[in-house]
Amino acid sequence: MEEFDFEAYKQMVKDHQDNDEPTSWCDSIYKDARGDYTKVFWADLESNPYLLQYLKKNITKDKKAIVIGCGVGDDAKSLSDAGYKVTAFDISPSAIDLCKKRYPHSKIDFLVADLFSYPKDWRENYDLVYECNTIQILAGKYRILAREKISSLLNKGGKAVISCRSRLLGKQENDIPKPLDKKEMNEFIHKDKLKELIFTDYYDNQEPAIWHFFAVYQK
Numbered sequence: 001m002e003e004f005d006f007e008a009y010k011q012m013v014k015d016h017q018d019n020d021e022p023t024s025w026c027d028s029i030y031k032d033a034r035g036d037y038t039k040v041f042w043a044d045l046e047s048n049p050y051l052l053q054y055l056k057k058n059i060t061k062d063k064k065a066i067v068i069g070c071g072v073g074d075d076a077k078s079l080s081d082a083g084y085k086v087t088a089f090d091i092s093p094s095a096i097d098l099c100k101k102r103y104p105h106s107k108i109d110f111l112v113a114d115l116f117s118y119p120k121d122w123r124e125n126y127d128l129v130y131e132c133n134t135i136q137i138l139a140g141k142y143r144i145l146a147r148e149k150i151s152s153l154l155n156k157g158g159k160a161v162i163s164c165r166s167r168l169l170g171k172q173e174n175d176i177p178k179p180l181d182k183k184e185m186n187e188f189i190h191k192d193k194l195k196e197l198i199f200t201d202y203y204d205n206q207e208p209a210i211w212h213f214f215a216v217y218q219k
């Protein structure tokens with residue numbers, strides 16, 4: 001099997017970021033999988049255990065959830081299995097194709113959309129917004145815009161559930177993906193006026209293990 005070339009990947013992302021094209025490269029990752037969702041290099045093919053734990057403890061019915069940058073759909077499926085009415089979107093048409101083929105009979109509304117210009121009627125419409133690893137592939141002002149857009153999807157009392165790689169303040173500034181630091185996470189509180197309900201950090205089981213944040217904020 002051909003090895004994934006991380007250095008070429010990082011250079012490709014950097015070139016797009018330098019040209020102020022934050023997301024136009026995303027579809028290529030899914031296209032390269034040639035219809036096989038198991039070949040998408042960043043897909044864990046399972047939900048974050050902290051999300052699953054949260055869903056177990058917060059049983060729901062008839063609530064609306066939306067998944068940002070849903071990739072190949074595992075988290076959307078977990079939210080749907082937990083009882084949410086789920087909209088899951090991605091800017092990549094190839095990702096959404098993979099989701100629809102993977103889950104042909106699910107009730108999840110998988111669709112192509114851009115977080116930065118989502119349909120007007122999504123605003124303040126969701127009880128739960130799930131973001132996993134989208135902000136970290138963005139650079140500069142697009143990270144801030146993504147956070148603002150995520151918060152803007154919440155209805156009153158709605159919860160933003162955020163899962164991402166993490167870094168210490170001032171470190172890994174040029175990494176691709178660029179993990180979030182605690183200051184960026186705290187902007188959900190200080191800028192978007194959400195209340196922190198859960199904040200935790202942990203190391204995943206990759207080799208070497210990668211540091212992550214998992215947080216829940218409420219509007």
Ligand SMILES: C[S@@+](CC[C@H](N)C(=O)[O-])C[C@H]1O[C@@H](n2cnc3c(N)ncnc32)[C@H](O)[C@@H]1O
Binds near residue numbers: 043113114115
């Ligand atoms: C690192 S992947 C994570 C995918 C998935 N959430 C997961 O955890 O496996 C980031 C995803 O965000 C999507 N994405 C990036 N910018 C986006 C935007 N502006 N609107 C919607 N999706 C976006 C990408 O296409 C990609 O699927």
